[in-house]
Amino acid sequence: MKIKSQHSSTILMRISKNHLPYIRQFMRGYDMEQIRVGLIGAGGNTKSRHIPGFNKIKGIQLLSVANRSTESSEQVAKEFNIAETAKNWRVVLEDDRIDAVCIGTWPNMHCPITISALNHGKHVLCEARMALNSKEAHEMLDASRYQPDLIAQIVPAPHTLEFDTTIKKLLADDFIGDLITLDGRVSFGADYPNFSSDLHWRHNRNFSGNNIMNMGIWYEAIMRWVGPANSVFAVGTSVVSHRLNADGSRVPTSIPDHIDIIGTFEQGGQMRLNISSVIGSLENEVDIYLCGTKGTIRLVQAKGERKQLYAGNIGADVLEKIVVNDKDRGKWRVEEEFINAIRGKEKISHTDLDTAVKYMEWTDAVTESLKTGCMIKLPLG
Structure with a gap:
């Protein structure tokens, strides 16, 4: 018109x-x-x-x-x-x-x-x-x-979209009771250190800032399940301390390629999370447990396989595989959500800027803890 x-x-x-x-x-x-x-x-x-x-x-x-x-x-x-x-x-x-x-x-x-x-x-x-x-x-x-x-x-973290609704429903139904700890190890695409590897923009703080590997997107997924953290303590290292730039010369890199993070959540419960790109021969590339007072949920991905969801509560000797219902199975629909929001058909959920700011504050808190050796409280002042 x-x-x-x-x-x-x-x-x-x-x-x-x-x-x-x-x-x-x-x-x-x-x-x-x-x-x-x-x-x-x-x-x-x-x-x-x-x-x-x-x-x-x-x-x-x-x-x-x-x-x-x-x-x-x-x-x-x-x-x-x-x-x-x-x-x-x-x-x-x-x-x-x-x-x-x-x-x-x-x-x-x-x-x-x-x-x-x-x-x-x-x-x-x-x-x-x-x-x-x-x-x-x-x-x-x-x-x-x-x-x-x-x-x-x-753009949202896509790794857990298939399982997010199911995990949130289990938590809302009190399946695990009160959260005791989230314990996770993520080494997706990791292998033993390659000391002749090329310099990528993700290794350059001028381009990547305080972001470390895929740490932030996993925290974004974790927030969907159990909400934001209120404290962070981290230790990390650059195992591959130099990488090769375009002309073949060695360039020092300070962004960690192996990091361990502990903390606590606003809702209660603790977290222990390891992110690494330099460890090899692990059976699972993703292995995250949500352990509570009544039950446990596990999201796991073996190398070369699809992610699987398991759960069990009091009285179960082993965790059983959870089959995700089609209606609860999330998928990538970023562009559709964006256009629908412009047309007034829905609101942004994956991911609005308020949520993204929270994972950036957590990322900064991890960096500050690495620098100072101190536990950092969230949200940042």
Whole structure:
């Protein structure tokens, strides 16, 4: 629907530039069945999940893509039949035709692009990890609160979606009673140390910030089950202390590749969690126990196999396999949820910025504990 008026140009001239995002948003709101999306960053997750996810939704046009170089932008546009390429992310945000952006850059750019996108009146789907640190995360949250009519979503941790509802139902039904401890070891994709391994952006604090391996996304999943932690203590090490950059020279890396975290939850109960990318010959890549006063739940994944859920309570000699009902089986529907939220059909649950800020605060608390050797209380002051 187009608004026509002989006085429209005169009126717009009188409007402050600061009001233009609101005007654009207002005018686009008449036609949310047709949503134009701009891609900023087109890495592995964007190409394997977000682009196919958007393409499945009726009324969505992937209008523009801006990757790290013109060449890579053109390659992505050609591969996925995207209409246009943009010189950089600012060009995408300044394009009045674009309603929403999907941010798939490294974490160091998530905060500035998200805030700028919201200020330009764009809905935002931002890749996890949310930001470099909790300070940036809070800035993103504040910016979203200034734009309550815009949708802002962080890509959720996908590893446990299939089981989350079932686990939460067991806990709500008092199956395990009061939580005593969550005890977990995650070594997904880990192997014995390779001292000639390449430097990845995840090993560089300038790009990754306080994020450590896949620690944050597992904590996000844990929060879905038992809520946030209120204390953290951590020890960690960089077993592979140097990695090879593009020219083959050795570069020191300070982000841990093996970490042990203990803490307590707001709801009660303790946590002991190990995350590692440098241990080998383990039978299970994921092994998490929820142990309570009445029962135990176990989520486990053997190497090369699918995750399985087991549970047992008082009187059971062994844990029995839990078959997840189809209606309770969660799945990846990030792009669908994002677009539905823009169209007013549902609210963001996976993951809203308030929740993402909590895992960023926990991430910062882990980093602070590593630095100081002290237990850190949450939420951060």
